Amino acid sequence: MSSWTNNPILTIEHLTMRFGGLVAIGDLSFNVGRGDITALIGPNGAGKTTVFNCVTGFYKPTEGRIVMHRSNKEKFLLERMPDFKISAKAKVARTFQNIRLFGGMTLLENLMVAQHNPLMLASGFTIGGIFGVASFHKAEKEAVDRARFWLDRIGLLERADAPAADLPYGDQRRLEIARAMCSGPELLCLDEPAAGLNPKESGELNSLLQYIRAEQGTSILLIEHDMSVVMEISDHVVVLDYGEKISDGTPEEVKNDPKVIAAYLGVPDEEVDLVEQEVGL
């Protein structure tokens, strides 16, 4: 049986999100398997980013439940939590469609900012930091070590003190993922990580994501339009169209699903065979 049925890390149950009269997500249910790379795909406007915004606390869903099952057996109802707690307690981190690094800060500083919460805690909310309390020094050293580990991992350790804005686009994308990893997530949500990357950068991204899954044990949920990335690295693919799930399975199953082909080609189901013949699929 599949990990998303057997051992889910995230369960989304009957999720609905309305914006006034517009139903962006309608009664959507799916699971994310623990240790899997799960891709959420679908045509433009299908509701993918809205799902991410509900999972990470940027939107409060109109209806439905989103449950995070942490490895220590704790359960969190994400639809009831503010975004900072979703990151700190439920251990869900995300990146955005548009890069949101602090361009004027160095690479190292960007990764230190991601660890602000544990550092504040260790400093007793500033006082301990000012007086040089040992626990703060220890936490600070661990934060620097973690930041350096991830810079090394993405091949940017030598540029630790350079401003983030000076990096090429592909490096900035990987730095964002490294920053999200510095918060120690169990589930990493990535919104179009391969957008705008050239084939070499796309290959580097794939290796990084496979490393995160295999060596760090972090589950990944990603929105992606680049089908080569989706087919190469995902274990599980969920397809949305007009806010509803139209397919859910392995990449192979989804690729051959007539409903998916119809949604992508924009033709009715009954005409799929004809269109496939015409385009040579």
Ligand SMILES: Nc1ncnc2c1ncn2[C@@H]1O[C@H](COP(=O)(O)OP(=O)(O)OP(=O)(O)O)[C@@H](O)[C@H]1O
């Ligand atoms: N804050 C909002 N207010 C009103 N409508 C919204 C809001 N956010 C999203 N929508 C609408 O919800 C629908 C789904 O949008 P969403 O951005 O989730 O789709 P998507 O699948 O991520 O699209 P894309 O692939 O183009 O990023 C769209 O019709 C969009 O216009």
